[in-house]
Amino acid sequence: MSGRVLVGVKRVIDYAVKIRVKPDNSGVVTDGVKHSMNPFCEIAVEEAVKLKEKKLIKEVVAVSCGPQQSQETIRTALAMGADRGIHVEVTGKDYENLGPLQVSKILAALAKKEDAQLVILGKQAIDDDCNQTGQMTAALLDWPQGTFASEVALEADKIKVVREIDGGLETIKVNTPAVLTADLRLNTPRYATLPNIMKAKKKKIANVKPADLGVDLTSRLEVLRVEEPPQRQAGVKVETVDDLVGKLKEAGRI
């Protein structure tokens, strides 16, 4: 086994920022807006770095698909402890149409090229909430998947994964190589410390084009319209219980 882990990191609008829809309803405003690493991707990086610190794996490679700015996201992963980065350059219209199908094709190609033992991703991205990339990547590679992981333990050549599901927790064992997706309670991502931030500036980020990996980026989806959710209407204050009952009757609620 190569002992190499591939971690996918996505550059998304920072979760603390207020989202605005573009006036032409074609998408959300991204220009000049604060971006950062998807929180679930941070958890994925943290898990990979932890495995390396436990000496269970040898190398952590951070991958991001997108324009020039995606390199900042890779740098953050490097500052957290990843060893090197791969920036898959996707710009313009291709980037606007980039979705789980395309990214999973890219990740599958890279996993084979890099001879990865494990691919760890965040369970979903906070901008599209798709929750598909991990599952699609596993299918394309024909690898087992441990999704919504809240606990990961490497045992010999198998991985024990505790999954968060609707009914509670489910424990499964998967063979390696495998794809895992990180859920919220898997770990608490570390702050990148100064010495690591300095070191990260010297780590390598390789530049790759999707065509080099033989990946076709055509999308099967077309975004028709993006709208804000309806504005919340102001409530109505009433003075007495009778008023309340009256108003509820008026609204046809009772």
Add this chain to the structure above:
Amino acid sequence: MNIFTMVGIFRRILLLRTPLRHLRPHRTLSFAARLSPVDLNAICCSSGQFVASTRKLHVGTDGPKSPPAAGAPERLPFSRVTEEDLAFFRKILPGRTITDPDLVESSNVDWLKSMKDFFSPAGSSEVLLRPQKTEEVSQIIRYCNSRNLAVNPQGGNTGLVGGSVPVYDEIILSTSLMNNILSFDSISGILTCQAGCVLENLSLYLEERDYIMPLDLGAKGSCQIGGNVATNAGGLRLLRYGSLHGTVLGLEVVLADGQVLDCLASLRKDNTGYDLKQLFIGSEGTLGVITAVSILCPRKPKSVNVVFLGCETYEQLLKAFQLCRGMLGEILSAFEFLDSECMRLLNTHLKLPNPISDCPFYIVIETSGSDPKHDAEKLHNFLEEAMASSLVSDGTVATEESKIKALWSMRERVTEALTHDGFTYKYDISLPLEQIYQLVIDMRQHLGGRAKSVVGYGHVGDGNLHLNITSSTKDPALLAAIEPFVYEWTASCRGSISAEHGLGLKKRNYIYYSKPSQAVGLMGNIKAMLDPKGILNPYKTLPDDVK
């Protein structure tokens, strides 16, 4: 006896030597006769500055004339509220004259919930008034003046010195409903608004228009701009944008006789006559009720970075500050510190983990600028230098909004963590930079095991220490050990016994530690001129012997 105890005693002696003739006999110490100022010169404080500053003490403040009175003063002979008064208020403020005890109760209690412990009976106002317009405030005050009714103006009620809550049955005049923004000029950045606007709401409003408020404090979710101005609030951004004395351009104030003083001009420069608004800024509601503010706002920075660093010693922290000033220069917007005891409280009571490894001192540095690349490069150079010269032993950097908030909360939530540790004695002191942590060390030494925790944190960049001492319950013996030790220590360095919190009720009688009696006398004259009946926020800010 070790050097610290000796120095502590010598400080107290020096204070006593000057006003000795003013003090009652039982305060004289036997040491006084044996020591002369010449001997004191031979004693060095850990920084050496002590000697120079104590000699100046003879020339500056006299120290208190007598031991300051703790607890509350006697009730002054104001009128009591009658049914006729309530009828008048209800006519002016229909539905906004609150007399229901449950509703008035929360306005009677301060944020720290400490005034009930301070003296009793505390805060027993029965009337809460909530005007919406300046005209209503004017009518109320004019009426109260004619009826000799005391009034307690109240904003967000987040003050820490008991200045915002009634001492007896003063009528509470709340500005909470005066929360309209009147105008904003996006070219000059001048914002004009009513006094009851919550600071955080103003920040959100401005941020959408690419500006920010020139001040920021932990209480921003509740504090109101009128109260901020009345207390000359400092906060986390003072280092960069200066104090409210500089950023407030105009005020609308209702005077004690009900007159509306309109100094609400929004001009950057106006040298026509005496600058009256300066009197009201920091007057703590005792000279007039602020009803509207016009303030100059800076542009929202395009690039904000927050750095959390660990230092081994206080000397290294000061050197890091000098390096910071030199290398970050104009992009530096905050320089705060906390000690390892603060970190322990954050870990224990709020379950906030340490972002870096454990160190004796932590620094929070914020940079704000217009160009992310330029700022990142300056910051990178500063951090490399700080690490290379071992000024800093560990640290982390944040550029993302969510991480910035997380790092700032390490500093902003110390106050909250302290409330969970027990009964807190809070001191807000201005000192020369080199002396700041020495007070914490001396206090720990002085108190020994009597206190639960002794912590130091604050706006070190502004020379402002927040010294906090906790005990499991209210402990008069502990208080007697802390005061007047802390005030005398501060006075001996010519520091301020209240850097930004103000005097309110709790510290009114300690004013003499930081101001000469001549100055305090003049303050009394101004108060008498502007509020002859003394109805505005009585019992506060000025000492009891000036009334």
